[in-house]
Amino acid sequence: MHERDRTSDSSSLVTSLMKSWRISSASSSFASKKPSLYKMNTTEPNSLPSSYASSARKDRRTSDGNFEAMAKQQACTRRTSNSNSPLRYVSPTLSTASNESPRPALLLRQHHQRHHNHQQHRHSSSGSVNNAGSNGTDPNKKSDRYFKDLDEDWSAVIDDYNMPIPILTNGGFGSPVVPTRSSSRRSTSSSINSTSNVGPSVVRNSSSSFTYPQLPQLQKEQTDDPKKMQVEIENERDAQELNSIIQRISKFDNILKDKTIINQQDLRKISWNGIPKIHRPVVWKLLIGYLPVNTKRQESFLQRKRKEYKDGLKHTFSDQHSRDIPTWHQIEIDIPRTNPHIPLYQFKSVQNSLQRILYLWAIRHPASGYVQGINDLVTPFFETFLTEYLPPSQIDDVEIKDPSAYMTDEQVADLEADTFWCFTKLLEQITDNYIHGQPGILRQVKNLSQLVKRIDADLYNHFQNEHVEFIQFAFRWMNCLLMREFQMGTVIRMWDTYLSETSQEVTSSYSISSNDVKTPVTPTEPRVANFATPTKDFQSPTAALSSMTPNTVEDSSKMRQSSLNEFHVFVCAAFLIKWSDQLVDMDFQETITFLQNPPTKDWSETDIEMLLSEAFIWQSLYKDATSHWL
Amino acid sequence: MDTNTAGIPTLTIKLVLLGESAVGKSSIVLRFISNDFTESREPTIGAAFLTKRITRNDKAIKFEIWDTAGQERFAPLAPMYYRNAQAALVVFDITNEQSFRKAQNWVEELHEKLGDNIIIALVGNKMDLLTMQGEISNRAVNEDEIQNLCQQENLLYFEVSAKTGKNIQEVFQAVGEKIPFPTHNVGRTSEHDLTITDDQRIDLESTTVEGARETGGCNC
Numbered sequence A: 001m002h003e004r005d006r007t008s009d010s011s012s013l014v015t016s017l018m019k020s021w022r023i024s025s026a027s028s029s030f031a032s033k034k035p036s037l038y039k040m041n042t043t044e045p046n047s048l049p050s051s052y053a054s055s056a057r058k059d060r061r062t063s064d065g066n067f068e069a070m071a072k073q074q075a076c077t078r079r080t081s082n083s084n085s086p087l088r089y090v091s092p093t094l095s096t097a098s099n100e101s102p103r104p105a106l107l108l109r110q111h112h113q114r115h116h117n118h119q120q121h122r123h124s125s126s127g128s129v130n131n132a133g134s135n136g137t138d139p140n141k142k143s144d145r146y147f148k149d150l151d152e153d154w155s156a157v158i159d160d161y162n163m164p165i166p167i168l169t170n171g172g173f174g175s176p177v178v179p180t181r182s183s184s185r186r187s188t189s190s191s192i193n194s195t196s197n198v199g200p201s202v203v204r205n206s207s208s209s210f211t212y213p214q215l216p217q218l219q220k221e222q223t224d225d226p227k228k229m230q231v232e233i234e235n236e237r238d239a240q241e242l243n244s245i246i247q248r249i250s251k252f253d254n255i256l257k258d259k260t261i262i263n264q265q266d267l268r269k270i271s272w273n274g275i276p277k278i279h280r281p282v283v284w285k286l287l288i289g290y291l292p293v294n295t296k297r298q299e300s301f302l303q304r305k306r307k308e309y310k311d312g313l314k315h316t317f318s319d320q321h322s323r324d325i326p327t328w329h330q331i332e333i334d335i336p337r338t339n340p341h342i343p344l345y346q347f348k349s350v351q352n353s354l355q356r357i358l359y360l361w362a363i364r365h366p367a368s369g370y371v372q373g374i375n376d377l378v379t380p381f382f383e384t385f386l387t388e389y390l391p392p393s394q395i396d397d398v399e400i401k402d403p404s405a406y407m408t409d410e411q412v413a414d415l416e417a418d419t420f421w422c423f424t425k426l427l428e429q430i431t432d433n434y435i436h437g438q439p440g441i442l443r444q445v446k447n448l449s450q451l452v453k454r455i456d457a458d459l460y461n462h463f464q465n466e467h468v469e470f471i472q473f474a475f476r477w478m479n480c481l482l483m484r485e486f487q488m489g490t491v492i493r494m495w496d497t498y499l500s501e502t503s504q505e506v507t508s509s510y511s512i513s514s515n516d517v518k519t520p521v522t523p524t525e526p527r528v529a530n531f532a533t534p535t536k537d538f539q540s541p542t543a544a545l546s547s548m549t550p551n552t553v554e555d556s557s558k559m560r561q562s563s564l565n566e567f568h569v570f571v572c573a574a575f576l577i578k579w580s581d582q583l584v585d586m587d588f589q590e591t592i593t594f595l596q597n598p599p600t601k602d603w604s605e606t607d608i609e610m611l612l613s614e615a616f617i618w619q620s621l622y623k624d625a626t627s628h629w630l
Numbered sequence B: 001m002d003t004n005t006a007g008i009p010t011l012t013i014k015l016v017l018l019g020e021s022a023v024g025k026s027s028i029v030l031r032f033i034s035n036d037f038t039e040s041r042e043p044t045i046g047a048a049f050l051t052k053r054i055t056r057n058d059k060a061i062k063f064e065i066w067d068t069a070g071q072e073r074f075a076p077l078a079p080m081y082y083r084n085a086q087a088a089l090v091v092f093d094i095t096n097e098q099s100f101r102k103a104q105n106w107v108e109e110l111h112e113k114l115g116d117n118i119i120i121a122l123v124g125n126k127m128d129l130l131t132m133q134g135e136i137s138n139r140a141v142n143e144d145e146i147q148n149l150c151q152q153e154n155l156l157y158f159e160v161s162a163k164t165g166k167n168i169q170e171v172f173q174a175v176g177e178k179i180p181f182p183t184h185n186v187g188r189t190s191e192h193d194l195t196i197t198d199d200q201r202i203d204l205e206s207t208t209v210e211g212a213r214e215t216g217g218c219n220c
Helices: A013-029 A035-039 A050-080 A103-114 A137-160 A181-202 A226-258 A264-271 A282-289 A293-315 A323-337 A346-363 A372-391 A392-397 A411-429 A439-455 A457-466 A470-479 A488-501 A513-519 A540-544 A552-561 A562-576 A588-594 A605-629 B027-032 B073-083 B097-114 B143-153 B168-178
Strands: A088-090 A217-219 B010-019 B047-058 B059-068 B087-093 B119-125 B156-159
Touching: A013 A088, A137 B027, A226 A264, A226 A282, A264 A488, A282 A372, A282 A411, A293 A346, A323 A346, A323 A372, A346 A372, A346 A411, A346 B097, A372 A411, A372 A488, A439 A457, A439 A470, A439 A562, A439 A605, A457 A588, A470 A562, A470 A588, A470 B047, A470 B073, A488 A513, A488 A562, A488 A605, A562 A605, A588 B047, B010 B027, B010 B073, B010 B097, B010 B168, B027 B047, B027 B059, B027 B087, B027 B119, B027 B168, B047 B168, B059 B073, B059 B168, B073 B097, B087 B097, B087 B168, B097 B119, B097 B143, B119 B143, B119 B168, B143 B156, B156 B168
Parallel strands: B010 B059, B010 B087, B087 B119, B119 B156
Antiparallel strands: A088 A217, B047 B059
């Protein structure tokens, strides 16, 4: 496995990623098995920027080796964050230790590179990629040394993977660079200061037009004596949390407020890391491509779509339109069974709304029709948009208040319309999941198994030995987008990211004028291949790519597929591998039972964010490889 | 672990539940497994897997149950679950005629694909909903028709209520008795048997309802 050690000036994100995991692992378990875990093979000595051309194959090979270890490492990370560890997410800027820290730009560049896997990017390997160096004490130098000392053998592989990663700042218990306590504190305060200066410009700090979601960063507090510092850490954490929330809100304000054209890319990027509750309804509508980014058009657009929905209802429930009894009946019996644990969905008014939305959608999409599970998918939209009608202080009560008590009929109709259209937009992207035979789901399940086979061969082989078939547990994961596996709150957080991952295409069928109401939109009709460029300011990643890379066509088709469904497979993979250590000791029955009821009841948003980050990393690493076997 | 059944011969029965959506398949299983009932359960997606041990004389029977989703769209998945099954519960709602038609289809499909290699119990659920208004019952399925089907297709027949628990244990008990105890078939090492049984009271007594009355009357 350890062919040779490599030295290179270029450090990379993967390096620091591995390092992050290594640190967290070392600190959590004080494991003594470092070398075997971290010394990964580098199959090519000079796999530096110049060798991008051959990178895909190489990526796969090296990463196979690497990821066996990574998967295990993740488990460690998971536990660490579950226990009383200081390992946690903070907003990117918060953890930026030094004023001159390049992180915002860096992250942008990382995102940028995510779409440029085949491009040459020599500048990307500059020494500024020092994610672990935020100790407040000359981070660049420190971290450079840090990398060199420990991970030279990594450098050679690195430049082929360019993606954002969870970043562990402030070293860690196991870090060889042990800054003093005061320096760590200083870093925190300076980061806050710096944010106020840098903050607003962060989103525009990009030299490139490619922006992609930043990952939440892992922050590990520096301390020599965990027990003694615990209280202090917690206080600091609370303060940081608050700060980070405030900052996030203002960042969203910056993007949304007083703009004629909302920068969709900025929005996508920032939303990937979670959307503040007060912004969520409008941001979701923007992300899914419902609300126009041109704010001047929004009002009239909403009016039109809401009217369209109402006309659609009127038409559907009029006498000239015969009721599709089986569909109506199926929806009728499923509505009371939708989120039965949440009071909101027991209110008659809510049930009636959902029934109308689902029925109208079903008869307009006869190729799939109503399929159990999509009743789940409509609820995050409904619930989120409902918060628009509540005063901010009561947003958290949305699941217990009866909407009919605080909404007019007109408002209910608007809410239904918005929910209907966004739901429609979402399902457009995953149509194949619900048409006859559910090919989309079968494909995803297959992809998942192939992915796990490569990422975690032990688990895969164990499943084979125990005759556990992926479809036996993963069918539901795909059919309901993991909604059954998590509580609603975490699902909604997850959707912030998912909706940021939705592709930008606009289908021709989207704008149904009231005249076309009789023409059902069949989900099987081919999607329009080109990306939307809603405004001239907005440039979709692919469109921008096209001006630079030769293989535009290929990329664009890949990009198009690699939206929600593909990302979801990676999330499922990360989710499954999370339990790998436990699963390999289980027999068939235990495995299925466990996976049907995974212990996620107490999952926080942080847990979900960790999962999404892991998925993002897998996707970044396997994206190109997957085209060969997915 | 399962101290009750450890060391005694265990017969493992793979059982699949089929039937139209919302007839109460999952509720029947829940009642059987943990003697519980909830009014509104999320529709099953794909299939759910559950296990339960019961005793028959001095022997143990372990049910490995695949509770399938009822909606037509999921039907293509069903063969995966009934392929290796030794027993099937084909469930319908006795107040819903359509669900009985669907049950008939399932019985036909099972016999077509598996011949006589599967024990099939036809289960009419939701007895608790049966009400009499004078002479008129809201029973939607003709009893003669049920009886004909049972004789024709060689089915066990039970009318049950997952809500009240009526006849639920009896169905499984009867299915268990129909399947012979092969000498070589000893269940998997009890080491790894994470049977849900253990802490979830089989407690046959508590759920027994006035004998194992097979209301449909076809004692085949």
